[in-house]
Amino acid sequence: MNNTDISATLIAAIADLQEETALALVHQRLEAGDDSLLIIEDCQEGMRQVGVRYERNEYYLAGLIMAGEIFSQVMELLQPVIERQVSGQASGRIVLGTVEGDIHDLGKNIVNMLLSCHNFVVHDLGVDVAPTTFAEQATKMRPHLVGLSGLLTSSYDAMRETIALLRSRGYQKPIIIGGGQLSEEVCQYVSADHWTTDAVAGVVLCQRLMAEQVREDED
Known part of the structure; x- marks a missing residue:
């Protein structure tokens, strides 16, 4: 074959x-x-x-x-x-979790494992994570990136609510959404900065965003 x-x-x-x-x-x-x-x-x-x-x-x-x-x-x-x-070119902190109302964790767990292999410090909040929990952990951990995972279309409103709360609490760094059914339209609907349907591509995206933050800090 x-x-x-x-x-x-x-x-x-x-x-x-x-x-x-x-x-x-x-x-x-x-x-x-x-x-x-x-x-x-x-x-x-x-x-x-x-x-x-x-x-x-x-x-x-x-x-x-x-x-x-x-x-x-x-x-x-x-x-x-x-x-x-694999080895990472850049490392940083990321808060990761599956949004409220969704208990699927396979995609999230793959991303967690790959990010850890690439020297990211991953704070995995688990599944069915409330918007307030994301906001509290973002304030506490001060991550370079936040990743929201959701498998089904019913997750979109929870993503939107979570991102709105994160922004209202002052979190201004990149927010990424991940899931097999996502699109640019969904990304705009929930007001995320980036989206991915693929774990490997998601890790590459995180590396790029982290490298951009490092350059900004150096400037």
Whole structure:
């Protein structure tokens, strides 16, 4: 199989909740020397498709839970490899959490792990985090960045409320939203500074924003 076929097969295995197939494919790709971050991107696409099927009522909660278990096992395989492969060019503090009303944490946990590997200090607030908790922790931790995670469309209003409260409390540094269903339109609706649907791209974004802050401080 070529690289496109290999990616498509892994994406389909996760989207179809084929646990043994997905794990076997990850093992094969690691043994073949594939980039672990590219494997994560394929797994994320599979998870995105699971989320779409859930919103279309093609999957029920049990499907989401099973997909989460598959992804957790994949990450257990990948984390040691990533820790050996990557290093951060810049480090900083970030407050991260899944917004109120949303209990999904897979995407957030991936971002947490990748940011930690890149030398960020991550304050993970968990899931179903109230706007007031984000605001209190931003005041306490004085992070360089705040990241709000949400998987489903019902999270958008909570993101908007959280960002409005953060700004009213004086937090002026970049706020990033992350989730598989996001778009520029959603970013504007919730008044976020940046958005991402991809954990790896999100880490690159955080590195760039952190580097910009370092340059501003030097000036």
